[in-house]
Amino acid sequence: MKKIRSLINRLNCYRNAYYNQNISLIPDELYDSLFDQLKNLEDTLGIIYPDSPTQTVGYDVISNLKKVKHNHLLLSLDKTTDFNEFYRRFNNKPFVIMDKLDGLTISLCYQNGQLLRGETRGNGEVGEDITHNVKTFSNVPLRIPFKGELIVDGEAIIDKDTFDEINSHMKDNPYKNQRNLVSGTVRQLDSKICASRNVKFYAWNLYKTAPTAEETNGERTVYGKSHYENLKFLNELGFTTCNYGLCYAFDSAELFAQRIREIDEKGGIPIDGLVGRFDDIQYGESLGMTGHHPKHSIAFKFYQERNETTFRRIEWTTSRTNTINPVAVFDPIEIDGTTVSRATLSNVSQIKKLALGYDDSILVIKANQIIPQITENLTRSGTVEIPACCPNCGARTEIRMDGISEFLYCTNRKCSGAMLDRLVNFCGREGMNIRGLSEERIKTLYKCGYISDFASIYDLGLYKSKIENMEGFGKSSVDKLLKAIEESKSSKFVNVLVAIGIPSVGKSSAKLIARKCSNSPTKFLAMVMGNFDWSKLQDFGESTSKKINRYVQDNYDEIKAVFDNLVYEESEDETQDIFGGATFCITGKLVSYKNRNELVEDIERHGGKIVSGVTSKTNYLICNDKEEQTSKIKNAKKFGTKIISEEEYKEMIALK
Ligand SMILES: [Zn+2]
Numbered sequence: 001m002k003k004i005r006s007l008i009n010r011l012n013c014y015r016n017a018y019y020n021q022n023i024s025l026i027p028d029e030l031y032d033s034l035f036d037q038l039k040n041l042e043d044t045l046g047i048i049y050p051d052s053p054t055q056t057v058g059y060d061v062i063s064n065l066k067k068v069k070h071n072h073l074l075l076s077l078d079k080t081t082d083f084n085e086f087y088r089r090f091n092n093k094p095f096v097i098m099d100k101l102d103g104l105t106i107s108l109c110y111q112n113g114q115l116l117r118g119e120t121r122g123n124g125e126v127g128e129d130i131t132h133n134v135k136t137f138s139n140v141p142l143r144i145p146f147k148g149e150l151i152v153d154g155e156a157i158i159d160k161d162t163f164d165e166i167n168s169h170m171k172d173n174p175y176k177n178q179r180n181l182v183s184g185t186v187r188q189l190d191s192k193i194c195a196s197r198n199v200k201f202y203a204w205n206l207y208k209t210a211p212t213a214e215e216t217n218g219e220r221t222v223y224g225k226s227h228y229e230n231l232k233f234l235n236e237l238g239f240t241t242c243n244y245g246l247c248y249a250f251d252s253a254e255l256f257a258q259r260i261r262e263i264d265e266k267g268g269i270p271i272d273g274l275v276g277r278f279d280d281i282q283y284g285e286s287l288g289m290t291g292h293h294p295k296h297s298i299a300f301k302f303y304q305e306r307n308e309t310t311f312r313r314i315e316w317t318t319s320r321t322n323t324i325n326p327v328a329v330f331d332p333i334e335i336d337g338t339t340v341s342r343a344t345l346s347n348v349s350q351i352k353k354l355a356l357g358y359d360d361s362i363l364v365i366k367a368n369q370i371i372p373q374i375t376e377n378l379t380r381s382g383t384v385e386i387p388a389c390c391p392n393c394g395a396r397t398e399i400r401m402d403g404i405s406e407f408l409y410c411t412n413r414k415c416s417g418a419m420l421d422r423l424v425n426f427c428g429r430e431g432m433n434i435r436g437l438s439e440e441r442i443k444t445l446y447k448c449g450y451i452s453d454f455a456s457i458y459d460l461g462l463y464k465s466k467i468e469n470m471e472g473f474g475k476s477s478v479d480k481l482l483k484a485i486e487e488s489k490s491s492k493f494v495n496v497l498v499a500i501g502i503p504s505v506g507k508s509s510a511k512l513i514a515r516k517c518s519n520s521p522t523k524f525l526a527m528v529m530g531n532f533d534w535s536k537l538q539d540f541g542e543s544t545s546k547k548i549n550r551y552v553q554d555n556y557d558e559i560k561a562v563f564d565n566l567v568y569e570e571s572e573d574e575t576q577d578i579f580g581g582a583t584f585c586i587t588g589k590l591v592s593y594k595n596r597n598e599l600v601e602d603i604e605r606h607g608g609k610i611v612s613g614v615t616s617k618t619n620y621l622i623c624n625d626k627e628e629q630t631s632k633i634k635n636a637k638k639f640g641t642k643i644i645s646e647e648e649y650k651e652m653i654a655l656k
Pocket residue numbers: 318390391392393394395410411412415416417418
């Protein structure tokens with residue numbers, strides 16, 4: 001195969017000199033003899049590349065890119081930037097390390113030994129037909145010696161030299177990076193453009209082979225079981241694969257990772273990390289999925305992707321607690337494959353710390369690959385002004401300290417922005433769960449004055465005929481809505497506590513409060529008016545305690561009106577409270593509980609509280625494998641948190 005490539009390269013070089021520069025580098029006889037050698041080799045091996053001088057490739061121009069549904073899902077991988085975590089995923093089983101190429105994922109289909117179709121990844125389920133362009137990739141074999149059906153996934157890339165060369169002709173509008181260039185190139189309608197840009201295909205997965213009867217009986221039965229063998233098989237068929245190697249131990253994995261990086265850097269191949277995959281394909285598949293990622297593989301990213309953009313302005317919105325929260329708006333940029341243009345800022349202190357100013361150059365990352373965050377301001381002009389008036393109601397604002405940070409507040413207790421947010425929270429699923437009262441509808445009804453506070457929701461029937469005539473409502477939908485409102489009147493006190501929107505009080509805190517006041521609204525109000533010290537409850541700090549009292553006192557009339565309007569459902573048996581608010585964290589696989597949620601509910605039913613990470617205040621870490629080296633277990637050992645197995649947990653419920 002190497003011989004084929006070298007003959008093609010040599011002959012093309014001679015041809016180029018002859019046709020474009022009118023120079024004969026070798027005698028005609030020698031050229032003909034090399035040409036014959038190549039032709040023979042192609043016939044024997046059954047591999048033909050598009051740039052072979054034995055082929056005359058015509059270019060195709062198509063009118064549009066057809067959408068195609070893939071016959072298998074092209075899923076994205078779970079990612080980490082921690083090499084230890086990456087390695088641990090494989091649990092001492094053999095795994096294959098590969099390049100994580102930063103190009104465009106495509107999938108090729110062969111039948112009868114011929115390239116049939118090329119598709120882009122698209123959204124993983126549906127992509128675009130780019131067959132006409134794939135036929136011009138110099139290293140994609142048009143013909144292969146395998147005659148059954150074969151599907152191979154890989155990455156289309158353009159190397160650094162070609163990228164620089166093409167960009168040098170695009171002075172006004174250069175491509176940002178190699179990935180953008182390749183994505184623009186393989187989606188061209190005229191395949192001549194693609195052919196001129198030297199796109200290459202690097203295979204990283206043999207998805208499917210359906211060998212012919214003859215092939216099944218023949219020698220080629222090695223593939224299908226081992227990912228490593230599959231990649232080797234692809235090489236034999238004439239495909240270029242990404243760099244790959246089989247690893248068993250941490251040291252070899254680390255060394256191999258190092259080597260891959262060097263090779264790719266030298267070759268100008270864009271990689272942004274590594275991919276690991278269990279070598280045993282069946283075992284890998286048997287692990288299933290987490291969320292949208294297959295568990296057979298994990299990606300290790302060399303660095304967190306961060307991009308530069310221009311900060312434009314801040315949008316301020318007043319929340320239910322009257323805090324006015326800033327959101328930064330900047331020119332759209334792509335990070336980790338999606339376009340972002342907004343990032344939440346935590347508070348006024350953060351704006352000051354970043355010295356944010358209009359048209360500043362900022363760096364943005366996606367924390368945990370999800371939440372956009374401004375990490376740095378390169379120009380720090382500091383021209384952003386903190387508004388003196390609330391953007392929602394126009395009332396005077398005030399900066400207050402909460403902990404060590406400054407927050408902006410609207411001083412108007414009846415602020416429309418705060419009220420709207422409170423109403424949305426009130427009707428939400430964790431709160432009164434009123435179906436049919438979406439944020440959009442709440443806004444509309446609030447503007448018309450039909451809803452003004454919590455209690456007014458229960459009087460909505462007064463405006464029935466008027467609302468029926470409003471756009472987007474209609475008779476039957478209003479009937480449904482009023483019924484849902486009526487039904488929500490019968491509710492658990494815990495949900496009502498969440499619904500009224502006390503700052504820092506979510507569902508699990510609300511449960512503790514409800515338990516403390518024996519699920520009695522009257523008792524709760526009395527405790528608040530007597531400035532009860534809620535910090536006696538597990539995990540309630542002094543500041544939370546003050547916030548609870550202040551919020552309820554400030555909104556006493558409104559909250560009281562709601563409380564009086566409702567019928568309370570029986571709550572769970574109080575005798576079940578055996579943990580008294582002790583905190584639990586869960587890690588690792590569960591054995592006897594069906595899933596994590598089931599265990600969470602069980603703990604909460606018994607009066608425990610769930611936390612997401614282990615701190616010095618965490619009482620128990622539930623974990624079946626105490627020897628694992630996860631950060632939660634390490635922290636538990638550090639802080640002296642008791643580590644218990646599911647079985648031990650069950651004994652606790654039985655004993656108490
Ligand atoms: Zn306001």
